[in-house]
Amino acid sequence: xxxxxxxxxxxLESEAIYIFREVAAQFEKPVILFSxxxxxxxxVHLAQKAFWPAKIPFPLLHxxxxxxxxxxxxxxxxxxxxxxxxxDVGLVQDSIDKGTAVEEKGLNxxxxxxxxxTLLEKLEEGQxxxxxxxxxxxxxKARAKERFFSHRDDFGQxxxxxxxxxxxxxxxxxxxxxxxxxxxxxxxxxxxxVWQYIKKEKIALPSIYFSHKREVVNRNGVLIxxxxxxxxxxxxxxxxxxxxxxxLGCMTITxxxxxxxxxxxxxxxxxxxxxxxxxxxxxxxxxxxxxxxERKRQGYF
Amino acid sequence: MxxxxxxxxxxxAGYLDMDLLRxxxxxxxxxxxxxxxxxxxxDTKSIFEDQIEAVEKSSKNRGDxxxxxxxxxxxxKAEREQGITIDVAYRYFATPKRxxxxxxxxxHVQYTRNMVTGASNVNLAIILIDARKGVIEQTKRHSFIAxxxxxxxxxxxxxxxxxxxxxxxxxxxxxxxxxxxxxxxxIPDIRFIPISAxxxxxxxxxxxxxxxYKGPSLLWTLxxxxxxxxRDLIDGRFPVQWVIRPQSNEYHDFRGYAGLVSGGIxxxxxxxxxxxxxxxxxxxxxxxxxxxLQEAFPPMSxxxxxxxxxxxxxxxxxxxxxxxxxxGQDIELMVCWLNVEPLKLGGKxxxxxxxxxxxxxxxEVKYKVNVNTLEKNEEDKEVGANDIARITLKTAKPLLYDxxxxxxxxxxxxxxxxxTQQTVGAGMIx
Numbered sequence: 001x002x003x004x005x006x007x008x009x010x011x012l013e014s015e016a017i018y019i020f021r022e023v024a025a026q027f028e029k030p031v032i033l034f035s036x037x038x039x040x041x042x043x044v045h046l047a048q049k050a051f052w053p054a055k056i057p058f059p060l061l062h063x064x065x066x067x068x069x070x071x072x073x074x075x076x077x078x079x080x081x082x083x084x085x086x087x088d089v090g091l092v093q094d095s096i097d098k099g100t101a102v103e104e105k106g107l108n109x110x111x112x113x114x115x116x117x118t119l120l121e122k123l124e125e126g127q128x129x130x131x132x133x134x135x136x137x138x139x140x141k142a143r144a145k146e147r148f149f150s151h152r153d154d155f156g157q158x159x160x161x162x163x164x165x166x167x168x169x170x171x172x173x174x175x176x177x178x179x180x181x182x183x184x185x186x187x188x189x190x191x192x193x194v195w196q197y198i199k200k201e202k203i204a205l206p207s208i209y210f211s212h213k214r215e216v217v218n219r220n221g222v223l224i225x226x227x228x229x230x231x232x233x234x235x236x237x238x239x240x241x242x243x244x245x246x247x248l249g250c251m252t253i254t255x256x257x258x259x260x261x262x263x264x265x266x267x268x269x270x271x272x273x274x275x276x277x278x279x280x281x282x283x284x285x286x287x288x289x290x291x292x293x294e295r296k297r298q299g300y301f
Numbered sequence: 302m303x304x305x306x307x308x309x310x311x312x313x314a315g316y317l318d319m320d321l322l323r324x325x326x327x328x329x330x331x332x333x334x335x336x337x338x339x340x341x342x343x344d345t346k347s348i349f350e351d352q353i354e355a356v357e358k359s360s361k362n363r364g365d366x367x368x369x370x371x372x373x374x375x376x377x378k379a380e381r382e383q384g385i386t387i388d389v390a391y392r393y394f395a396t397p398k399r400x401x402x403x404x405x406x407x408x409h410v411q412y413t414r415n416m417v418t419g420a421s422n423v424n425l426a427i428i429l430i431d432a433r434k435g436v437i438e439q440t441k442r443h444s445f446i447a448x449x450x451x452x453x454x455x456x457x458x459x460x461x462x463x464x465x466x467x468x469x470x471x472x473x474x475x476x477x478x479x480x481x482x483x484x485x486x487x488i489p490d491i492r493f494i495p496i497s498a499x500x501x502x503x504x505x506x507x508x509x510x511x512x513x514y515k516g517p518s519l520l521w522t523l524x525x526x527x528x529x530x531x532r533d534l535i536d537g538r539f540p541v542q543w544v545i546r547p548q549s550n551e552y553h554d555f556r557g558y559a560g561l562v563s564g565g566i567x568x569x570x571x572x573x574x575x576x577x578x579x580x581x582x583x584x585x586x587x588x589x590x591x592x593x594l595q596e597a598f599p600p601m602s603x604x605x606x607x608x609x610x611x612x613x614x615x616x617x618x619x620x621x622x623x624x625x626x627x628x629g630q631d632i633e634l635m636v637c638w639l640n641v642e643p644l645k646l647g648g649k650x651x652x653x654x655x656x657x658x659x660x661x662x663x664x665e666v667k668y669k670v671n672v673n674t675l676e677k678n679e680e681d682k683e684v685g686a687n688d689i690a691r692i693t694l695k696t697a698k699p700l701l702y703d704x705x706x707x708x709x710x711x712x713x714x715x716x717x718x719x720x721t722q723q724t725v726g727a728g729m730i731x
Contacts, residue, residue, distance in 0.1 A: 004566065004598045005529050008321040008400040015600040018561045025615050025656070050602070052590035053555060054547040136393045144390040163388070164724045165414055165639050167421040168713045169561070170653050174722040186401055190393045223518040 009197050013046065016185040018169060020132075023183050024057055026173035027130040030183070031088070033119070034060040036072040037204055037248040042194055043185060044083060045203050047132075050128030059086040061126070063119050065111040066093045067229045067250040070086035075206040083224040090122035107231045121158045125182065130173070130181045138190045148187055154178035182296055189245075196270055211244045213261040222255035225242050246271075317393070322528060325404040325419045325452075327443040328429030333460045337429065337498035338405055341520065344505040347394035375412055387486070389419040398524045412671060413687035414639040416446050421713070424528040425454040427519075428491075432465045432495070434479035436478040438673040442572055445672050449635060449689065449729065452532045455491045456522060462511065463497040465662045469513040485675050494519050507617075535707045537565030537573070537621035540655035540701075540711070541613055545604050557588055557604030558613055563655065563710035565621060566598045566654060566705075567605070575611050576618045576701050577628060582609040599710075606652040616657035618701045626701045626711055631664075632694045632703075633731045634714070636684070640725035644684035644692075644716065650725070652696060661696040661716070667691040705729035 006014070023030050032047060034040045047056045062076060078085035084124055092114050095101035100121065101114040119247070123131060137144045148172045164172055173181055199207065215226040215238040224230055226238045229252050243256035244267075261267045328334035341347075392403040404419035406412070420426060425568065426447040431442055447455055459481055465471045472495045483491065494503055495514055502508035505520045517525075545557035567573070567584060574581045585606045587594040597603045613619075638644055643708060644663060652661040668680040670689045686691045704714030716726030 003529065004532075004534060005320060006601065008319045011321045011600065013559065014600055014602040018542070021559055021602070022656075025543050049590045050559070051543075051545060052588075052604075053549070053557075054545050055549075138393045144392065146389050146700070165418040166722075167418050167715055167727045168709065169422075170713065170715045172653060172715060172717055172722070172724045174651070174717060176722065180707045188391065188393075190395070190400075192395065231567070 005230050006226050009193065009200060012186070012189055012198070014195060015169075015188065016043075016046045017050040019171070019183065019185040020047050022171050023049070023130050023132070023173070026171070027181070029126070029128050030058045030130040030132065031061045031123075031126060031128040032056075032058050032085075032132045033088070034076065035134065035248065036062065036063045036068065036076050037134065037135050038194060038198065038209060039136065040185060041079065041203060041205060042142065042197060043132060043134050044079065044085075045201060046185060048083060056083060056085050058132070059088055061122060061128070061131070062112050063090045063115045063122065063124075064092065065115060065250050066091065066253050067111055067227070069206070069225075069248065069251055070209055071208050072248055075204075088122070088126065090116045090118045094118070095121060096245070108229075108252055110250065112253060113248060116156075123156065128180070129175070130183055132183045132185060133188060135182075135184045136191075136194075137187050141213055143295065146184055146187060148184055149173055150182040150184065151175065152180050152182060154246065155182065158182075164231065172272040192268070192271055195268050199268065206248070208245050208248070209267070211242055211259050211266075214242055214243055214256065216243060222253075223257070224253070225256065245259045305573050313442050319398065319400055320529075321400050321402065322425065322523060323404065323423040324425040324427060324523065325406055325416075325423045325447075326427045326429070327406050327416055327419075327446075328439075328460075329402055330432040332429045332434075334405070334429050337427075337458070337460065337496070337504070338379065338403060339583055340498050340504050341403075341503055342392065342394045344501065345394045345396055347518070354427075389415050390574045396520070396524055401523065406441075413442070413446065413689070414637065416443065417450065417637045417639075419468075420446055420450045420452060421727070422495060423452060424531060425456065425526060426452045427456050427458055430457060430459050430475055430479075431460045432459050432471050432475065435475050436482060440479070441482060441675070442672045444483065444486055444488070445572070445670075445675055448636075451487070451709060451729075454526055454528065455488050456519065457491065457493045458498075458519060459493065459495045460498050462495045462635045463500055463503060467495075467502075467508075467510045468508075469511075472514070487554045488504045490521060492516070502626070506531070533564040534566055534598060534711075535564070536624055536626075536703060536708055537567055537619075538563040538626060538703070538708065539567060539605065539619040539712050540657070541617045541619065542656045543615060544613065554612075554634075555606065557606055558603070558619065559604040560619075560656065561599050561602045562599045564599060565624075566596055566706045567619075568596045569594070572622050573619050575607075575613055575626065576620055576624060578611065578613075578617070580609070580610060580611045581606045616655075618655065620701075628699045628701055630696045631666055631697050632690060632696065632700065632702065634694065634728040635670075635731065636690055636692050636716070636729075637727045638684050638686055638688045638725065639727060640718070640723055641686050642721075642725065643686075644688075644690075644726065646682070649719060650714055650718040651719055652694065652700075652701060652714050653717060654730075655711055657700060659700060660719075662706050664695050665693045667693070692728075694728075703731050704731060 054168045092111050095118045101117040102110050135143055147166050216223040217236050217238050245256055261270045324633050326334050390405045394401050406416045406419035459472055475495045493720045495511055496503045503518045507518050539560050541558045542560040544558050547555050566650055569584055569587055571584050587597050588604045617678045650661050652659050668677040668679045669688055703711040712730045714728045715724050718725045
């Protein structure tokens, strides 16, 4: 304390808290996009710190593809209760039933891109003018250029060539009616920072982040969990493996990693030694080199 | 020589002691900036197999001879096609000592605005010079912007030393040229390092090809440069960002003034003044969710409670009684214009400054600065995109500010167009 230095985690935390408070002051109806993953759980923790001892002044919004891990949904409901926040759930199935979203053809359709449709519908329905996301700039090339305050036009689209410059800690959240912002308070965090922070702050996580036994099928090098939403292709079979997840998405596309890491120290060790990015196991990013950029332009998180 | 494997180890016990360094990189189109960043990330194991694979694939598609490390950092589709970087991109890497955030800014001529944006939050700037070309206009422009933004530390990397046979004379001549130009600037700490980003000379490890160079490698310098004392720990400045009122039984009377300490050290029990009202009171407590603190310093986010009930809202500032910011409506500043719509003399804008906001009129353009020669131009007062000018503003209500030179937080502001809502100008108060 006497040298008046802040560690990197303390500086990142302070920056995120500053963003949360800034959004509370500049917007009418912000919402936290809650995916159930470690990044959004960390975001909720930071939001609580920003407004303590008051409650978090925003609701949570979860876009449920219907293909989620049951453990993640149970954790989500408990978390909303623990933090005393309202939880709003948008079902992709509702969009499909309404006809605004169309299920992909084929044996194992991914609902990942359909999430954007349901998300935009829910944002409009709730009249939310700012939506917090747990996106980090280290995750993916297109995200490296995201702003903390990311402007979206009235179709929820991102225009990477026409972003507002962000200088010092002065954030411009001004907008025309119908336009909105996506806010990324943990932009500057890396996967390692998030894990170190989770350990430092003793933040609870869904069990599937830790090593466990599960039946999985190896599909093009990605280990997909056995679930009602997955149909085996010719020649495929499920095998029981000791695995864990580095990221949480739909059960149909999120790849597991073989791992014995059953506590945070082991996970941090594993992250440090990992030779693949955490998104490396996600089939959705592999579709084309600019897959993430295309999805973001269309309104993805 | 240091084994790069070292960076692969974790030190789970030591991570709390790691600190953070933010730096910017600027260079011209071909002087190897992306390759240097790729090299730093690659050699510190901050790049993963799947990223390397993707880059190998694209290098092959483009018909490049070897794996093009620059492709790791060129993010957007358009720039991958054109082969230039078109916006500020942020990169991350860490060593056991420090976490680094790189604001990677393009060096292309029309992108002064990106450079200013990228440089606004950094502690240090790396300026790249191609050893074959020496000090060119862009080198001067980058250095001027670093100086304007009050970046205290600049590392001039003289790159592509392999292409000049690692000759000491080349390095010394460029250093001399740079220093003669630099006399006009305000950068207290300048260092020169001869490197080859492509081959890794003096990037992570000291090069065996340049025995004549006695200084440390670039990474060693980045790990060890002292930046903590660059913060303003003297002038107590706490812009109120948000008022926390829990409205619960347990915290019925709690009123916490939340914000980020922008200057100075605030202590529990200390007498403070609330501006602009001018009431004085004492700090009752400094609160965080982790418990009460005895003192708060930059850049901590905290909430203060005060002994007396005073009407305080967002945009107000808590300061030391005997050390207060300037309060005024006529403000003189250096502005970097960011938008294609030129500055409108007499035009109305909104100004954002600390947590405050005010309408403002641009009263006068005093001169423009030629960013290549640093000469003042008092004739041409048309301020367009990428121009830097000295102007005066009049705000509709008083702002509480300091000179940018004294405090980067309370001395900076942005100018917003009232119709398009775009951020059109970046201002540094004189």
